[in-house]
Amino acid sequence: MNKTEITFSIGAVSNLTGIEKHKLRNWCDRYLTHIQKIEIGNTQHRRFTEKDIQIIKRIDQLMKDGHTLKSAAGGLDLP
16 A cells, blocks of 8 residues: 555445444454554554455455355455
């Protein structure tokens, strides 16, 4: 990710995708480990790029089609 790239908070990604924040956190911890975290004060915050959001939408669609999270994430070309 470069400095001029637009990024989104987990709340914004949840609103854009309809996926609950706790599920997004789980996905990030398990399979989307490339998601950037920035530190604000003593807390780390995830920042998602537009490409990350497209990957999340694809995983969501694969899961709706009957794949497990592991299968859905494993079948994608993740960074």
